Structures are given as C-alpha cells and as structure tokens.
Amino acid sequence: MKILFIGDVVGKPGRRVVKKYLPELIKEHQIDVTIVNGENAAHGKGITRKLYDELRRAGADVITLGNHAFSKRELLDDLADLEYLVRPINLIPTDIGISTKVLEVKGMTLAISSVMGDVFMDNVYESPYDAMNTILDTVEADCHLVDFHGEATAEKQTFVHLFKEYCVAIIGTHTHVQTADESIFDGCAYISDVGMCGVIESILGRDIDEVIDRTIHGIKTHYTIANGPAMLNGLIIEVENGRATSVERLNIRETSK
Ligand SMILES: [Fe+2]
Numbered sequence: 631m632k633i634l635f636i637g638d639v640v641g642k643p644g645r646r647v648v649k650k651y652l653p654e655l656i657k658e659h660q661i662d663v664t665i666v667n668g669e670n671a672a673h674g675k676g677i678t679r680k681l682y683d684e685l686r687r688a689g690a691d692v693i694t695l696g697n698h699a700f701s702k703r704e705l706l707d708d709l710a711d712l713e714y715l716v717r718p719i720n721l722i723p724t725d726i727g728i729s730t731k732v733l734e735v736k737g738m739t740l741a742i743s744s745v746m747g748d749v750f751m752d753n754v755y756e757s758p759y760d761a762m763n764t765i766l767d768t769v770e771a772d773c774h775l776v777d778f779h780g781e782a783t784a785e786k787q788t789f790v791h792l793f794k795e796y797c798v799a800i801i802g803t804h805t806h807v808q809t810a811d812e813s814i815f816d817g818c819a820y821i822s823d824v825g826m827c828g829v830i831e832s833i834l835g836r837d838i839d840e841v842i843d844r845t846i847h848g849i850k851t852h853y854t855i856a857n858g859p860a861m862l863n864g865l866i867i868e869v870e871n872g873r874a875t876s877v878e879r880l881n882i883r884e885t886s887k
C-alpha cells in the first residue's frame with residue numbers, strides 16, 4: 631500500500647499546486663490513498679463544501695482539518711454530507727463531524743484520524759494522549775494513520791513514541807514549515823511537520839507585508855493570502871504487512887506562477 635499525505639493547503643495558491651501536481655503524483659508513484667489537510671483551503675481559514683469537492687476531484691480521498699476546522703460557518707450545514715472530511719477528535723466543539731474515516735485499501739482497513747496537540751493550541755477538549763486512547767479503544771482497523779495537528783515538536787515526538795506500535799503513520803501538521811526529520815520508528819512513519827501547499831515567499835502562506843503591517847505597525851488589516859510561486863509539501867509512505875517500510879518527503883516548487 632502506498633499512502634500520500636499532503637500538508638495544509640493555504641488558499642488559492644495552495645489549491646492551484648494541488649490541482650497542478652497531485653493527479654500526476656498519484657499516477658507516477660502509484661499511490662493507493664491520498665490524504666490532504668484542508669484546514670486552510672478557504673482563504674487561509676477553514677474549508678467549504680465547494681473546496682472540499684475541488685480537493686476531492688484533484689485526488690484527495692480523505693481531507694483532514696485542524697484548529698481552523700469550523701472557521702467557515704456555512705460548513706456546519708454541509709457536514710453530514712461530507713463523509714470524507716475528518717475533524718480533530720479533541721477540538722471543541724467535539725460533537726459535530728467525524729474524527730476517523732476507515733477506508734478499505736488493498737484488502738486492509740486503514741483508519742485515518744485527526745488529533746490536536748494541546749501545547750500552545752486553543753479550544754482543545756482533552757490531551758492528545760487521552761484522545762488517541764479513545765480512538766484505539768473504539769475504532770476497528772488493520773492500520774491507523776494519524777494527522778497530528780500541533781505546534782510543539784516535543785509533543786509530536788512524545789506522541790509518536792507512545793503510539794508507534796499501534797500506528798502505521800503519524801504525520802505532523804499545522805506549523806506549515808516542513809521538517810527534514812522523516813523517519814520510521816518500529817514500522818511507524820513519522821515527520822514532525824509535513825509542511826504546506828502555499829506560496830513559498832510568505833509567512834505561513836500569508837502575505838508578508840500584511841503580517842508586518844499588523845504585527846509591527848498595529849494596523850488593522852484583512853487576512854491576505856500571499857501571491858507568487860507556490861510549493862506542494864507532502865510525504866509518501868510505503869506500507870507492507872501493516873507496517874511502514876519507507877518514507878519519501880516531497881517539496882515540489884513552482885518556478886513561476
Ligand atoms: Fe494550517
């Protein structure tokens with residue numbers, strides 16, 4: 631089984647590189663299942679039904695979310711229909727949407743879940759460790775993959791060493807900055823942060839001048855997505871007999887827009 635995980639898609643430039651590169655990547659690497667973090671797809675905050683459909687058409691089998699999961703309120707009306715959209719299990723509110731999607735892939739069941747870290751993160755209902763124990767106690771599957779949405783690297787590393795024997799992959803998201811520490815720990819693929827799909831010269835995908843105006847000059851600005859060549863960040867995980875056997879980090883960059 632070959633799994634492709636794509637980092638947080640930030641606004642229109644992020645969606646552009648997903649549409650441009652993902653279909654070819656799936657073909658070229660013979661990917662069986664693709665997971666895309668879409669928490670920033672709608673102008674940097676949240677996702678809508680239309681953008682969910684757009685990412686699915688580009689090749690996403692499952693779309694995971696993060697702390698911005700419900701930033702677009704209209705999503706709440708559509709949640710029941712979006713059966714491949716996975717929200718963090720321990721994000722408040724905890725009672726809407728689903729936090730695990732189980733897929734049948736190459737004769738095995740793969741459970742794809744989202745868990746939020748609670749270091750430097752708001753609106754977290756319970757610790758990621760308690761949340762993961764709940765998933766393991768309640769979800770039946772041959773393999774578990776977790777999108778770990780968190781800020782703190784040590785928390786992500788603690789999580790992987792606690793749960794590596796139960797998981798085939800634990801993929802860090804949220805910081806938007808890809809780390810070069812992709813590894814396999816006892817058959818569990820890991821990266822502290824898989825990165826983002828968004829503009830290369832930006833502040834986490836956001837316009838540099840807008841962030842400086844706001845942060846340094848105290849100007850009330852509108853959230854602005856950066857403009858310019860973008861990159862697609864991801865990780866390919868190869869799985870044999872329910873354990874990860876190889877990982878390949880992807881960082882594909884546009885040379886022009
Ligand atoms: Fe994000």
Ligand SMILES: [Fe+2]
Binds near residue numbers: 697698805
């Ligand atoms: Fe996030």
